[in-house]
Amino acid sequence: MRYNKFAYHILLAISVMLSSFICSPNHRRTDAEVRTSPPAMKGVCWVAGDSISTHNIQQITDVSVNWMSQTPFAYMEGHDTTEIRSNFDTAWWGENDRGIIQTAEMAREAGIKTMLKPHIWMHTSDGKWRSDIAMNSEEEWQQWFTSYEEWIVHYAELAEKGSIEALCIGTELHQTIKRTEAWRSIISKIRKVYNGELTYAANWYQEYEDVQFWDDLDYIGIQAYFPLTDKHNPSKKKLMEGWEKHITAMEQLAERYNKKIIFTEIGYKNTSDTAHEPWVWPRSLDSTVVRSDKAQIICYEALFESFWNKPWFNGLFIWKWFHTTYKHDNYDDYFAEWDRRREEYAARRNRKDRPLIYFSPQRTGAIDVMSEWYHKE
Numbered sequence: 001m002r003y004n005k006f007a008y009h010i011l012l013a014i015s016v017m018l019s020s021f022i023c024s025p026n027h028r029r030t031d032a033e034v035r036t037s038p039p040a041m042k043g044v045c046w047v048a049g050d051s052i053s054t055h056n057i058q059q060i061t062d063v064s065v066n067w068m069s070q071t072p073f074a075y076m077e078g079h080d081t082t083e084i085r086s087n088f089d090t091a092w093w094g095e096n097d098r099g100i101i102q103t104a105e106m107a108r109e110a111g112i113k114t115m116l117k118p119h120i121w122m123h124t125s126d127g128k129w130r131s132d133i134a135m136n137s138e139e140e141w142q143q144w145f146t147s148y149e150e151w152i153v154h155y156a157e158l159a160e161k162g163s164i165e166a167l168c169i170g171t172e173l174h175q176t177i178k179r180t181e182a183w184r185s186i187i188s189k190i191r192k193v194y195n196g197e198l199t200y201a202a203n204w205y206q207e208y209e210d211v212q213f214w215d216d217l218d219y220i221g222i223q224a225y226f227p228l229t230d231k232h233n234p235s236k237k238k239l240m241e242g243w244e245k246h247i248t249a250m251e252q253l254a255e256r257y258n259k260k261i262i263f264t265e266i267g268y269k270n271t272s273d274t275a276h277e278p279w280v281w282p283r284s285l286d287s288t289v290v291r292s293d294k295a296q297i298i299c300y301e302a303l304f305e306s307f308w309n310k311p312w313f314n315g316l317f318i319w320k321w322f323h324t325t326y327k328h329d330n331y332d333d334y335f336a337e338w339d340r341r342r343e344e345y346a347a348r349r350n351r352k353d354r355p356l357i358y359f360s361p362q363r364t365g366a367i368d369v370m371s372e373w374y375h376k377e
Contacts, residue, residue, distance in 0.1 A: 038308065041262055041315025042374040043067035043115070047322045048094025052103055056323040057110045063367065064374035068107055069115045069168070069264070069317045070100050074151055076120060079128040080136055082143035084120065084151045101162040108163070115166035115317070116159045117201065117264065118152065120173070131203055134175040145182045149189060156194040167194060168264060171201040172223055180212040187216045201264035209249065214257045219314060222250070224263040225279035228302075232272040233295050239275055239302035247306065254312035261312055266303065267319035269357055270296040270364050282357040291355035293364040300361060300369040308373060318370060320360055 044060060046068040060068065072095040074086035093099040104114040120130045135141040152169055159167045169190060170176075170183075177183060177200075190198065199221035202208035208222045228234070228242030254261050268274045269282055272292040278299075307313045322334070361367045 038373075038376050039313055039315035041067045041317070043069060043315060043317035044321035045069050045071065045117075045265060045267075045317050045319045046094075046103070047320055048072075048092055048099065049323060050093050052094070052099075052106060052323070054106065057106050057112065059323060060112065060321065061110050063371040065112060065321075066374075067113045067115060067166075067315065067317065068103075068321070069117045070103060071095070071117050071119050072100060072155070073119050073121045076122050076133070078122060078124045078126065079130075079132045080134060080140070082135065082140050082147060084144075084147045086151055086154075088154065097158055100158065100164075104162050104164050113165040115168055115199075115264075116155055116164050117168040117171060118155050119171050129172075131172050131174040131207070133173055141179065141182075144176075145179070145186070148176075149186050152186065153189055153193060156190040159196060160194045164196060166197040166199065166218075168199050168201050168221060169217075171264070172203045172207070174203060174207040174210070177202070177207065177211050177213075183213050184216055187213065199262060199264065204246075209253060214253075214259055217259070220253060220257065220259045220261045221264040222261060224266040224316070225277075227277060228275040228299075230273075230276045232290070233292055234275055234298070236298050236302050236305075239299060240306055242275070243302065243306045247310070251310070251312060260314035262314045263316035265319045266316050267359055267361075268296045268299040268366070269359050270366070271357055275299055282359055285357060289355060289357060291357060293366070296361070296364055297366045297369055300366045304369065304373040308376070318361065322360060322362060 042065055044065050044067075048070070049056075072086070072088075072091065074084045076084055088097050090096065094103065100116065104116075107114055120133070122128070122130065122133075133144075135144050148170075156167055158164075167190070169187065183200075187198065197218040199217050199219040200211065200213075201221045201223050202211050203223050204226045208220065211220075214220050226243070226246050228239050231238060234242075250261055266278075268278055269280075270291055270293045271285070272290040272295050274292070274295050303316075307316075356363075358364070361370050
């Protein structure tokens with residue numbers, strides 16, 4: 001009896017010591033100790049259409065999606081013009097105000113939340129894109145921010161009216177984010193009319209670490225097209241090694257601001273070199289491109305295995321999700337028509353034949369990888 005009592009006290013002391021160590025602020029808990037459920041946002045970037053039907057929403061609930069992003073567009077003539085123009089009522093149905101609200105309502109009825117994520121498109125690029133938007137004088141900067149504020153506050157009011165759960169206040173506007181106080185002013189005005197969650201979608205290249213107003217937002221948002229390797233058909237091990245340095249930088253940023261990170265966009269094409277420059281649009285590829293469904297699948301496997309258990313990671317939106325509109329109940333018929341139109345387009349312009357490349361997991365086994373991870377409890 002004396003020995004048992006002695007052993008009991010020894011074990012109790014060890015237990016207290018271990019408990020104190022685990023609860024200590026200097027002890028870094030493992031992912032397994034922290035993450036008890038999947039990240040909150042299991043999303044897709046929804047492609048706007050000319051209509052929507054209940055079977056379109058069912059198609060994403062089937063793979064356990066619980067968030068979608070909707071992307072209306074505004075336009076600038078060039079990278080240094082001060083006016084931002086948008087057709088809130090007359091734009092393509094899925095991008096105008098009525099279509100956005102109706103899509104969000106149908107999604108909400110199915111248990112799916114919406115992030116409204118407006119983008120800027122430039123009519124004249126001259127080799128530049130929205131990350132290069134910059135004005136030539138202080139007066140022009142003031143004019144641009146006035147125009148931008150009017151545009152984005154409209155969507156904040158629309159999101160509030162439509163009970164949309166999250167708003168992305170800007171996407172890949174690297175040269176503008178250096179004007180931190182102007183952005184803080186816009187965020188303040190948005191908060192006055194909108195009660196949902198806010199983020200900003202910063203480009204993976206330099207921008208997300210340059211943003212200084214993350215503390216005014218609810219999430220750190222990243223357009224996560226990180227290059228992982230220049231190898232064709234890389235192994236999963238090689239891809240996960242490629243993620244390591246980026247993971248370290250993101251973890252440090254999340255700790256600095258005490259904010260969780262979401263990938264506002266991430267996706268891979270079904271090409272052998274998809275992990276090298278994931279952001280390159282399929283239309284920019286020539287006839288030498290090599291199709292590889294396997295490479296796309298492995299990229300998704302490496303993505304989920306690298307991030308799903310990170311305590312600072314709150315989810316992602318996969319670029320991108322085509323829905324079949326009211327015309328087609330299944331994707332085979334929808335994509336068959338889509339491929340036929342693309343081939344006719346190439347023939348009219350005497351373009352060389354090239355493999356069918358998709359910037360979506362829907363046409364390859366990558367959809368099964370996505371569904372498996374999104375279904376995890």
